[in-house]
Amino acid sequence: MGAISREVKDGFRYDEVPWQRFRHFYGPGEDIPGLLATLASGDAEAADGALQQLWTDLHHQGGTIAVGALAVPFLLRIAVAGRPGLRAQTLRLIAEIGRCQHMGDGSREGLLQVAEEPLMIEGSTMCPVDWTIQAARQAVTDDLYLVLPLLSDPDPEVRSVTAYVLAAATGELSHVSSALRSRLAKEDDAAARVSLILAIAQLAREHQYGHAPQWARDLWSDPGRPPEVRIGAGLAVSGHRPRPRRAPRPAHRPRHPSIRRPAPAGAMADLGRPPWLRAAQLHRRNAHDNHPRNSA
Template sequence: MWSEEGIEFHSGTAEDVRFVVSQISLEVKDGFIYDAVPWNNFNHAYGPGSDVPDLLEQARTGDERSSDEALSKLSGRLLQQGTSSAAGALAIPFLVRIVVALPFHRAGILRVIAGLARRQYFGDGSRIGLLRAARADDQIVFEPSGYLANWSVQAAREALAADADLLLPLLDDFDPEVRQASAYALAAVPNRPASVADCLRARFQNEENPAVRACLVLAIGQLAWEERHPGTINQMCAWWQDSNQPAEVRVCAALAWLCLTDGPVPNNLRAFLELSATDDLAPLLESTPWLDHIVDGGFRRCLDQMFHPDKYPHFTSFLD
């Protein structure tokens, strides 16, 4: 990459997975015409993506056990230890259609889709990292294959954006785990499209499950993170200060507000969050996709990272 004058040398070519994903037609997606996609040119954690079409088809057409086996293999190959892959970005249009059609495994598939559309976490629950999907100016990161992970995540996010309308109805699924996972996936859609933001807010107004409410608040916050949307910042501030809101809503709104703003942590917000780290609330919050990856403390570890960033310089250096 360095000898070829930087990462943009192959931009917009057949070696750029962002370009390749953008060229996959609706006919190919809807018809599951896998042969129209150059799988062999892009890798996952175990080599070329040429084995992905068969696994996708097994997941789509097999019985519940066979489908589960295929999806487990896809997750291990495309999203090994939370690391995205170029082959995974190519798979997203098909995974989206599979999750809509299948009556089972929906939450798991959605989490794979969401993971492909986010940078690797590395346990990062900091103000900089908790709601950060990926940006074009993130530090350069490589996949195990040597491919540019920045491009894979960008391609995955754009693929997700192109088909976000197919996932929006899953916010109303009868299964709360599917509602959580769909909010997590939709939060990675770039450029904060109004349709996604409006649907997340509408679901929040009607949601009765505490864990799903927590996810919806964090998803609304993440969707606003890149542009620091002023209306969302004000909404999060109002929610966390509203004693009539449930505890999980107030806490997640406070976390989102911290991620969407700079400057010192206000004393009243710090005191509120420290008092909220109870044995009852912490497990509920740690069941959300945003916090369940933070090892050795979960919610309390997240607070420590937000309140004492000097103790975690590796997160800041990784992102800057």
């Protein structure tokens, strides 16, 4: 992604990007610049249609594809300068291009996983999926100066999804983590608080920040914290645990502390909005729909 200069990105000079080398899920990569241009246009109905088509072409059934990484720098600029009503969905598409697709894994241990298995190949392009993910993440990291201000967007959904995007950063990690913590200290939206906690935890998990699990445990164990903070912290603690191997179930298996005490019903309802949980629900549904038993 470093081969795309800032001048090309800022000027939306699509003709200087090698779209023709890659396909999207339903056709040639040359389709993507036109959709990006429509998304950036002043026609609200056409822009909405273009965004829905980009989701279909670049994120089919939870998967990601190489041409999506080429689109990320332009999607970022459109999210910042384009229609505010489409900002959250545009940012969510960016985030999904830049993370592994769990394909039905809704476990807490898999919630903060970012990279894909190195041998996973995307069938239509034969490119390793992790190459696409890492290229998209690098594109986000190169343009952090565009993303970080969105943590203060007036729309809480945008703030929540911005945390989801920032969790995929591969550089300037102390700066990103500090910005997330600063926003968390003054955030008043429940779902955005959960997203900020999970973003901090995801960065720590991947980059081996040793203090983050204890920080999350301290948040969870503090009865003075709001319910959504304690729930988010419990999910973060679970996400730091390694995925367990299959083993015989003990007669009395201890429950994880994050689920010992039920949260108030209202708090749990609010947690349907954080993008981590939306993604897990989507991939779980896709896995169910594509299972041979359910496809007949």
